[in-house]
Amino acid sequence: xxxxxxxxxxxxxxxxxxxxxxxxxxxxxxxxxxxxxxxxxxxxxxxxxxxxxxxxxxxxxxxxxxxxxxxxxxxxxxxxxxxxxxxxxxxxxxxxxxxxxxxxxxxxxxxxxxxxxxxxxxxxxxxxxxxxxxxxxxxxxxxxxxxxxxxxxxxxxxxxxxxxxxxxxxxxxxxxxxxxxxxxxxxxxxxxxxxxxxxxxxxxxxxxxxxxxxxxxxxxxxxxxxxxxxxxxxxxxxxxxxxxxxxxxxxxxxxxxxxxxxxxxxxxxxxxxxxxxxxxxxxxxxxxxxxxxxxxxxxxxxxxxxxxxxxxxxxxxxxxxxxxxxxxxxxxxxx
Numbered sequence: 569x570x571x572x573x574x575x576x577x578x579x580x581x582x583x584x585x586x587x588x589x590x591x592x593x594x595x596x597x598x599x600x601x602x603x604x605x606x607x608x609x610x611x612x613x614x615x616x617x618x619x620x621x622x623x624x625x626x627x628x629x630x631x632x633x634x635x636x637x638x639x640x641x642x643x644x645x646x647x648x649x650x651x652x653x654x655x656x657x658x659x660x661x662x663x664x665x666x667x668x669x670x671x672x673x674x675x676x677x678x679x680x681x682x683x684x685x686x687x688x689x690x691x692x693x694x695x696x697x698x699x700x701x702x703x704x705x706x707x708x709x710x711x712x713x714x715x716x717x718x719x720x721x722x723x724x725x726x727x728x729x730x731x732x733x734x735x736x737x738x739x740x741x742x743x744x745x746x747x748x749x750x751x752x753x754x755x756x757x758x759x760x761x762x763x764x765x766x767x768x769x770x771x772x773x774x775x776x777x778x779x780x781x782x783x784x785x786x787x788x789x790x791x792x793x794x795x796x797x798x799x800x801x802x803x804x805x806x807x808x809x810x811x812x813x814x815x816x817x818x819x820x821x822x823x824x825x826x827x828x829x830x831x832x833x834x835x836x837x838x839x840x841x842x843x844x845x846x847x848x849x850x851x852x853x854x855x856x857x858x859x860x861x862x863x864x865x866x867x868x869x870x871x872x873x874x875x876x877x878x879x880x881x882x883x884x885x886x887x888x889x890x891x892x893x894x895x896x897x898x899x900x901x902x903x
Contacts, residue, residue: 569621584714612777614770618720620703625733630719634737639666640709643863644870646819647723648708653815654727656857673874677705746812753806757813764791766820773832789836799844803902821849850897
């Protein structure tokens with residue numbers, strides 16, 4: 569018997585009643601914390617709150633103008649990542665500057681590195697824009713620095729505005745990621761991908777009952793399997809050119825093997841295990857400018873370090889290595 573071995577006959581586990589008590593206490597605390605983090609339905613499924621600011625650029629109140637609008641983003645957030653992608657792909661870096669916020673687990677929300685408009689937390693900026701605001705202070709935010717107001721905080725709408733309404737200020741105005749001829753197809757993909765993939769990974773990770781999780785994970789991988797089949801013959805979802813459907817899908821795929829596969833229990837398959845979906849992810853990642861928007865370190869820190877109910881120890885994993893995303897994808901032959 570080695571010096572490290574416990575004495576014979578002595579259990580290495582706590583007494584049974586302590587285990588039961590610990591499980592009872594932790595289960596109660598977990599449900600309490602999850603109720604704050606992730607609102608649930610009666611069946612235990614995650615219900616994402618809706619955005620509340622839906623103004624447009626190109627109106628009398630909010631005309632297109634260089635430097636007037638700022639994009640408030642968190643680098644770990646997949647919804648904010650969408651807006652960073654369309655900003656760089658359109659060449660709007662000079663026209664629409666960004667302000668990066670950080671998640672603060674102690675304050676329960678996003679905070680600024682430096683005060684903005686006298687505000688330390690994003691929730692304070694929301695209250696400045698709309699006194700009495702009682703909703704969630706989320707990113708991304710398209711902020712009007714002239715009127716001190718929030719133009720829009722719905723990522724699906726912001727990426728359309730950045731694609732359509734700043735062309736006179738864009739470096740690549742000819743690039744249209746939401747062409748009229750493809751909009752019905754793009755919208756169809758967006759609807760399916762949002763429910764089962766973009767939000768589907770959260771429905772898995774934030775599920776509070778086994779039945780809710782089972783439904784979410786089945787729908788998630790059913791759609792991923794379907795996407796892999798489509799991408800066997802299409803370079804991108806709607807043909808030979810990148811559209812907003814690809815941009816919306818990319819931010820989830822990029823985080824999938826890093827975060828969602830393990831932390832969110834989306835572990836039937838990894839994206840790298842898919843022949844076509846894995847190559848598609850590499851194809852998109854290698855587009856000029858895209859990699860500059862992908863902050864893997866911050867993503868892992870945000871998810872593993874701040875989602876306490878899912879990772880109480882706060883331990884941040886070492887991998888994976890992003891070098892494989894630079895390997896040849898071979899998808900040019902599909903164009």
